[in-house]
Amino acid sequence: MAAVTVAQTADRTHVREIEGLWKQAFRRLRKNKLAVISMWFILFLMLVAIFGPYLSPYSYSKQDYGLVTKPPSWAHPFGTDQLGRDILTRLVFGARVSLTVGFVVQLVILVIGVPLGAIAGYFGGAWDMIIMRVVDVLYALPNLLFVVVIMTFLRGQLALGQEQTGFLAALARFDAQTGGLIGVYIGLGLIGWLTVARIVRAGSMSLKEREFVEAARSAGAEDRRILLKHVLPNTLAPVVVASTLGIPGAILYEAGISFLGLGVIPPMPSWGLMIAEAIPNMRAYPYMLVFPAVTLSLTVLAFNFLGDGLRDAVDPWMKRG
Numbered sequence: 001m002a003a004v005t006v007a008q009t010a011d012r013t014h015v016r017e018i019e020g021l022w023k024q025a026f027r028r029l030r031k032n033k034l035a036v037i038s039m040w041f042i043l044f045l046m047l048v049a050i051f052g053p054y055l056s057p058y059s060y061s062k063q064d065y066g067l068v069t070k071p072p073s074w075a076h077p078f079g080t081d082q083l084g085r086d087i088l089t090r091l092v093f094g095a096r097v098s099l100t101v102g103f104v105v106q107l108v109i110l111v112i113g114v115p116l117g118a119i120a121g122y123f124g125g126a127w128d129m130i131i132m133r134v135v136d137v138l139y140a141l142p143n144l145l146f147v148v149v150i151m152t153f154l155r156g157q158l159a160l161g162q163e164q165t166g167f168l169a170a171l172a173r174f175d176a177q178t179g180g181l182i183g184v185y186i187g188l189g190l191i192g193w194l195t196v197a198r199i200v201r202a203g204s205m206s207l208k209e210r211e212f213v214e215a216a217r218s219a220g221a222e223d224r225r226i227l228l229k230h231v232l233p234n235t236l237a238p239v240v241v242a243s244t245l246g247i248p249g250a251i252l253y254e255a256g257i258s259f260l261g262l263g264v265i266p267p268m269p270s271w272g273l274m275i276a277e278a279i280p281n282m283r284a285y286p287y288m289l290v291f292p293a294v295t296l297s298l299t300v301l302a303f304n305f306l307g308d309g310l311r312d313a314v315d316p317w318m319k320r321g
Helices: 002-031 033-055 087-123 125-139 143-161 167-177 181-207 211-218 223-259 271-281 287-313
Strands: none
Touching (some): 002 033, 087 125, 087 223, 087 287, 125 181, 143 181
16 A cells, blocks of 8 residues: 555656646747747648638639739739749648648657657667667668658559559548648658657656656556556657657658659649749749748748757756746
């Protein structure tokens, strides 16, 4: 009974410490004006991506050859492209694509990296050796080259799947409906979980020797319960920061592979694809390149500033701030 009482007391104290950490982190984050401005910009961009396409009078794919390469005007604030499509409308749809890629890829990374990192750090032994050797091998591969190979392979398999039945055919149809984003999710997710796995592993190795974990173990708690209730909650802060900083990386990777022609499938717009399409006309019609490039840069900067603010906010050495 005494051991159970000690474990329950340790649980309650530990929960209060976690809640206090997040409250202090949020209070410090509000003092970082650049991070707060970035957060509001990201929220605004998300609202535009969700509701903007329903408010635009133009279609992102409809071509009007009577409006080819028109400069910015009241009717088309960002002008039109080489096929007569409204650039502002395509930027709004491109925001939906880029933000979806950023968040979904981070979700895939968390689903893969957090469990593997926790298992490697908490159980150690053969589990740790196998998982970390896989991480080391993947770290040794050039990221962009690996994504290109994965995307090329997936595109070929999904193209074959359209002529078949079963799971591959269903996946191919869903990929076509999303404009080719399934391959982007898989390709970026397979290279992005490595950092998260290492962060969670390092935290798990440290936390499994802490007093509250020893108290729970002495009370007869199973490893699964200890891992879920005591170890993983303490690794959330660095994982949240890593995910926030990983979103702009995913957006840039998607823009890069779309620039190479392996990302979204036209006419679905993507900021990287819009930049690639604008390069042949950049001297005669520079606005076609400037608007998607500036939008991409501002979005990446906003996520980086927010990630830096979160990193400072959850840093225990910043508590006096």
